[in-house]
Amino acid sequence: MISPDLPIKDLLEALDTSPDGLYIYDRDLRLLYANTSAMQENQLDHSALGKNWSDLKKAGHFYGTAAPDAHLYKKTFSSEFITNTGQHLHCIATPILDKQGNIKYIVSNIKNITNLNMLRQELIRHQSTMLNKTFIYGSPQMKNIIKLIERIAKTDCSVMLRGETGV
Numbered sequence: 527m528i529s530p531d532l533p534i535k536d537l538l539e540a541l542d543t544s545p546d547g548l549y550i551y552d553r554d555l556r557l558l559y560a561n562t563s564a565m566q567e568n569q570l571d572h573s574a575l576g577k578n579w580s581d582l583k584k585a586g587h588f589y590g591t592a593a594p595d596a597h598l599y600k601k602t603f604s605s606e607f608i609t610n611t612g613q614h615l616h617c618i619a620t621p622i623l624d625k626q627g628n629i630k631y632i633v634s635n636i637k638n639i640t641n642l643n644m645l646r647q648e649l650i651r652h653q654s655t656m657l658n659k660t661f662i663y664g665s666p667q668m669k670n671i672i673k674l675i676e677r678i679a680k681t682d683c684s685v686m687l688r689g690e691t692g693v
Contacts, residue, residue: 547615547636553629555579555597567613567636586610592619593634600629606639614640 528537538559541548547564551557556578560570568587582588590605596619604618619634663672678685 547634547638549593549632549634549636551579551593551597551632551634553631555593555632557582558631564636567615567638568609589615590617592617593632595619596621596632596634597629600627612640613638614643 541559542561544561545563547567548559548561549557549564550559557575560568560574564570565574568582570582570587574582574587579588579593589607589609592603592605595603595605600621600623602618602620604616606614606616608614616637616639617634619632621629622631622633624630663669
C-alpha cells in the first residue's frame with residue numbers, strides 16, 4: 527500500500543537508503559531497478575539496467591537462483607550463496623503476478639549475512655566451552671577443572687569436594 531501523497535521520486539529515494547540490496551526485474555528477468563546497496567554488493571553500474579539476469583550472472587555479478595526460480599515457478603524462493611569477494615548473501619525473490627497469474631515483476635531482497643555467519647561460528651566455538659549447555663567457563667583454570675571432571679565422570683568412583691562450595 528502506498529499513499530498518493532508519496533511521490534515516486536521520494537519512494538525510490540527511500541528504497542535507496544535500505545542496507546539490503548533491492549532489485550526489481552520485469553517479466554523477462556530484465557533488471558529495472560537496483561538500489562545503491564544492491565549495486566555496491568554486486569559491483570554493478572547503471573549499464574546493468576535493462577540486462578537480463580542470466581547475462582548478469584554470466585558476467586559474475588549474480589549468484590544463487592532465487593530470482594530465476596521465482597520466475598519459473600511463480601512463487602517466492604530464497605537462496606544463500608557466497609560471492610567471489612567472500613561475502614555471504616541471502617536472497618529472497620518474490621514474483622508479482624497480474625490477475626491472470628502472469629508475472630509482472632520479480633522483487634529480490636539481498637541481505638549480507640557475512641557478519642551473522644561469523645557470529646554463528648563464534649557461538650559454536652563458545653558452545654564447545656560449555657558443559658551440558660548450562661556451565662559456562664573460559665579461564666585456563668576452569669578448563670583444567672572441566673577436563674578433570676570429564677576424566678572422573680568416565681569412572682565409577684566417589685568424589686569429595688572441598689572449599690566454599692564443597693564444605
